[in-house]
Amino acid sequence: NASKRALTGFGKMLWHTIRKKPWRYDGYGCYCGFGGKGDPVDDLDRCCFHHDNCYHDIQKSEICPFEAGVYVMPYTTEENKPTKCKPASYYRGYGECRSALCECDAVATECFKRSDFNEKYKKYSRNKC
Numbered sequence: 001n002a003s004k005r006a007l008t009g010f011g012k013m014l015w016h017t018i019r020k021k022p023w024r025y026d027g028y029g030c031y032c033g034f035g036g037k038g039d040p041v042d043d044l045d046r047c048c049f050h051h052d053n054c055y056h057d058i059q060k061s062e063i064c065p066f067e068a069g070v071y072v073m074p075y076t077t078e079e080n081k082p083t084k085c086k087p088a089s090y091y092r093g094y095g096e097c098r099s100a101l102c103e104c105d106a107v108a109t110e111c112f113k114r115s116d117f118n119e120k121y122k123k124y125s126r127n128k129c
Contacts, residue, residue, distance in 0.1 A: 010051075010105040013075060017083055017109045025112075029121045030129035038129030041121050047111035054104035064097035075102055082110055 029045030
């Protein structure tokens with residue numbers, strides 16, 4: 001679906017913004033990676049929870065057709081400044097969708113930037129959630 005393909009853009013944004021490999025976060029806590037349930041275990045997991053909800057809200061709004069979930073580098077980064085997404089008018093087709101997905105990713109990336117990675121929540125058992 002659109003949100004799974006958009007994660008490619010999110011991974012690149014994480015790498016360019018905080019210089020962390022995106023797969024490091026897969027399976028972190030109750031919400032980082034695909035799916036999620038229960039209560040977030042910490043601030044970083046809360047970032048993933050809000051990111052999931054942001055994607056969900058976009059899908060519910062129906063601004064994204066099935067095939068529109070991929071965007072390629074639609075943002076700019078500068079050291080010590082928040083990520084800036086391109087406006088909807090930047091895109092050729094599905095601009096509102098792509099811009100909205102980018103905004104979800106940018107907010108999550110800034111959240112990741114200010115949240116600590118706790119090793120005890122890496123590859124966390126979702127049965128505990």
